[in-house]
Amino acid sequence: MKISARNVFKGKIVEVTKGATTAHVKIDIGGIVVTSSITNAAVEDLKLAAGKQASAIIKASDVMIGID
Amino acid sequence: MKISARNVFKGKIVEVTKGATTAHVKIDIGGIVVTSSITNAAVEDLKLAAGKQASAIIKASDVMIGID
Amino acid sequence: MKISARNVFKGKIVEVTKGATTAHVKIDIGGIVVTSSITNAAVEDLKLAAGKQASAIIKASDVMIGID
Amino acid sequence: MKISARNVFKGKIVEVTKGATTAHVKIDIGGIVVTSSITNAAVEDLKLAAGKQASAIIKASDVMIGID
Amino acid sequence: MKISARNVFKGKIVEVTKGATTAHVKIDIGGIVVTSSITNAAVEDLKLAAGKQASAIIKASDVMIGID
Amino acid sequence: MKISARNVFKGKIVEVTKGATTAHVKIDIGGIVVTSSITNAAVEDLKLAAGKQASAIIKASDVMIGID
Numbered sequence: 001m002k003i004s005a006r007n008v009f010k011g012k013i014v015e016v017t018k019g020a021t022t023a024h025v026k027i028d029i030g031g032i033v034v035t036s037s038i039t040n041a042a043v044e045d046l047k048l049a050a051g052k053q054a055s056a057i058i059k060a061s062d063v064m065i066g067i068d
Numbered sequence: 069m070k071i072s073a074r075n076v077f078k079g080k081i082v083e084v085t086k087g088a089t090t091a092h093v094k095i096d097i098g099g100i101v102v103t104s105s106i107t108n109a110a111v112e113d114l115k116l117a118a119g120k121q122a123s124a125i126i127k128a129s130d131v132m133i134g135i136d
Numbered sequence: 137m138k139i140s141a142r143n144v145f146k147g148k149i150v151e152v153t154k155g156a157t158t159a160h161v162k163i164d165i166g167g168i169v170v171t172s173s174i175t176n177a178a179v180e181d182l183k184l185a186a187g188k189q190a191s192a193i194i195k196a197s198d199v200m201i202g203i204d
Numbered sequence: 205m206k207i208s209a210r211n212v213f214k215g216k217i218v219e220v221t222k223g224a225t226t227a228h229v230k231i232d233i234g235g236i237v238v239t240s241s242i243t244n245a246a247v248e249d250l251k252l253a254a255g256k257q258a259s260a261i262i263k264a265s266d267v268m269i270g271i272d
Numbered sequence: 273m274k275i276s277a278r279n280v281f282k283g284k285i286v287e288v289t290k291g292a293t294t295a296h297v298k299i300d301i302g303g304i305v306v307t308s309s310i311t312n313a314a315v316e317d318l319k320l321a322a323g324k325q326a327s328a329i330i331k332a333s334d335v336m337i338g339i340d
Numbered sequence: 341m342k343i344s345a346r347n348v349f350k351g352k353i354v355e356v357t358k359g360a361t362t363a364h365v366k367i368d369i370g371g372i373v374v375t376s377s378i379t380n381a382a383v384e385d386l387k388l389a390a391g392k393q394a395s396a397i398i399k400a401s402d403v404m405i406g407i408d
Contacts, residue, residue: 003137003269005132006103009100013133019224019362020224020359020360021224021241022362024381032077032098034075035075036140037074037129037379038132039196046133046135046140048140052135053135054133056131057131057139058126059130059174059265059266060175061265063103063105063124063125063126064073064124064344064345065104065106065110065122065123065125066071066076066122066342067121067342068341069339069342069343070341071338071343071397072337072338072385072388086157087155087156087292088291088293088294089289089290089309090155090158092157104344105401106399107400113344127334127336132139132195134139135137141268143239145236155292155294158291159293160311160313163269167234168213170211171267171311172267172268173210173267173294184269190271191269191271192269193267193268194238194267194268197241198262198266199239199241199242199262200242200275200276201240201246201259202207202212202276203256203274204274205273205274205406205408206273206318206406206407207275207405208315208317208404209314223360224360225360225362225363226362241333243364243375245278249276250276261275263310264311275406301372302370303370304349304369308400309346309400310404310405314405318405320407326405326407328403329403329406330374330398331402335374335398336378336397337367337376337382337396337397339388339392340395
């Protein structure tokens with residue numbers, strides 16, 4: 001499937017932490033580590049685990065810009 | 069200001085495209101280009117322009133994971 | 137690609153309206169019409185047009201519940 | 205109250221799962237089951253439970269489009 | 273309708289600016305002016321205009337925290 | 341850091357509730373209490389606690405409008 005989200009970055013999962021209903025997944029995309037908060041159900045459904053190839057996907061309207 | 073968003077990536081703006089009310093800003097963070105959709109008002113307020121240093125900021129709950 | 141978003145609903149595009157930078161896409165998923173606001177760039181990249189098969193994708197944390 | 209969100213779909217709650225702070229609510233809207241991630245506080249405040257009538261509410265800017 | 277979003281603040285619309293597809297609405301909630309970006313279709317459907325009573329509605333997962 | 345988000349409201353934290361992975365933070369901005377759902381990691385990183393000065397930050401595209 002190809003998705004309308006403008007930001008799809010391939011990488012490798014470095015950490016999966018499951019909570020009561022919500023999990024945190026860290027993914028390394030070319031040296032940059034992105035933190036994702038998704039449902040435990042998604043972690044199980046996609047069999048996400050450290051070391052697996054995966055992509056971080058972010059809709060353009062969810063990206064803010066900051067300046068110093 | 070320090071922000072709760074888990075993803076704050078420093079980089080350089082490579083393109084700013086203003087629309088009627090919404091602008092698209094592309095920012096290069098270490099070789100990865102992130103596309104952001106923000107208000108024209110934010111572009112003007114922060115004086116965003118190609119070549120300027122800036123950060124892409126993304127809340128963890130706005131990051132999805134995809135696998136092939 | 138398989139995605140962590142819990143809501144992926146197959147359907148058919150019924151309308152695409154492009155603005156200056158932001159487009160609105162309506163997609164019929166089994167009799168329910170979902171309205172999506174995405175970038176013009178995504179519409180062009182995915183060649184979205186009325187009559188094409190497509191899926192509406194929504195992260196669980198973006199769904200609210202209302203009661204009467 | 206009438207809301208600006210373009211997607212308001214009436215249905216019936218089929219499952220409520222509470223976690224430590226975050227709950228997952230599944231709602232059937234005409235044969236399509238939508239998964240929502242909301243606060244436990246909202247579940248208590250709205251007295252959400254399986255079998256109750258409710259609507260799934262989604263802002264257009266939170267809907268992505270995917271194609272195969 | 274009562275909504276799961278934890279943040280519902282009553283106020284008065286102070287400005288409506290329509291773009292090609294996306295509108296910006298400013299609403300004063302007790303001296304604080306909140307800026308909202310919604311579809312033009314929502315503005316027309318709800319007949320939003322400066323001076324009208326309205327509420328700003330924000331899901332808890334869309335609120336970040338910053339410290340100086 | 342200055343941020344593109346149109347809504348940055350200074351206030352004081354009134355409550356921090358940590359869950360398994362997700363925390364809820366309530367912040368009083370001039371008499372209005374805003375509820376935020378962020379990662380436990382953010383609470384620890386920013387040392388958020390009741391009584392501390394902080395800002396609520398909300399992107400314009402995450403604000404909906406409701407009318408009675």
